[in-house]
Amino acid sequence: AGAYKYFMKKVKKGRLKPFELSTKLAHMSPGQNLTGFKLADIVIEAVFEDVGLKQEILAQAEAKAHENQVFASNTSALPIGRIAAKAKHPERVLGMHFFSPVEKMPLLEIVVTDKTADWAADRAFRIGLKMGKQIIVVKDSPGFYTTRALAFFLAEASLLLEEGSNIEEIDSALTDFGFPVGPITLMDEVGIDVGIHVLDEMNNSFPDRVKLPNGLGAIQQSGRLGRKNGKGFFTYEDGQKVGPDESIYELMGDDKRTYKFVPAEDIQDRCVFIFINETIRCVEEGVLNHAYDGDIGAVFGLGFPPFLGGPLKYVDHLGSKNVLNKLKSLEEKFGARFAPSKLLRDLAEKDGKFFPEEP
Known part of the structure; x- marks a missing residue:
């Protein structure tokens, strides 16, 4: 059914001829065994x-x-x-x-x-x-590249939510930065159950660096799966997102949670720089074969703003020393999960770039 709908859309738009639809569907043989x-x-x-x-x-x-x-x-x-x-x-x-x-x-x-x-x-x-x-x-490694980097990004956004930021402020800060959707919306789109499963896997693999908020378990236990069951961080009517579900705030953290304004720039710094740092770690560990792969994966798979070139090209734009100093500052405020990777420290020491051959 899914394949038929996909190809039928192309037929209606004139991108596929009716006989080609039949040919493509004929290539498929659904079954319930391994015959x-x-x-x-x-x-x-x-x-x-x-x-x-x-x-x-x-x-x-x-x-x-x-x-x-x-x-x-x-x-x-x-x-x-x-x-x-x-x-x-x-x-x-x-x-x-x-x-x-x-x-x-x-x-x-x-x-x-x-x-x-x-x-x-x-x-x-x-x-x-x-x-x-x-x-x-x-x-091969836990989370490979894309899921690993994304997990740090989503975990940080979830911590901001637990600390008192509201859903709209977090999402708006990151869409203003250039992401197509905010991290809280993304959790609903992917599925809260899937998102929490991935975050738990990354927490088990990197317990010293992945910090998760206490409220995620309560959110999952409340039966929220996101868009797919019409109940998540947002409310839905007829499959369409209406707005943030205010009852989420009661599930995050404990009864002491109160609203806390965090400037958009600070939200961006925490989510983006932890993402960048983990991407650099993946290069350092050989998970990524080349910096180009990190940028391609982030732009085409994770929605990193394409006009910035990708997380590693963005490091070159900002300057490795400036990125190192930013992460050191975040580490002082929020702990070891922001500790700069060794590769970044080495690069900053010689004022180097990931793409030295490019202007």
């Missing part, structure tokens, strides 16, 4: 973010697979190495992280482990190109 999977060159799994379930699907696929079949997991946070831990052929397992809605979001993040064969990664890359995707290839 025919043996012939596939690549299998893309997209079940819920549960390691055990993904391992089960992988085992079922391997039982039917031919010797050159690639298995790709569409996961946003679970390390591919954990999913492939029980695989018969871990060299044929990788991640293909698509962004929702897949038909609109241009980025594809391919995740490889130290066991993934080059030919398997090449096959995933070629399929991504045929899909018309902007592709980055990253090293």
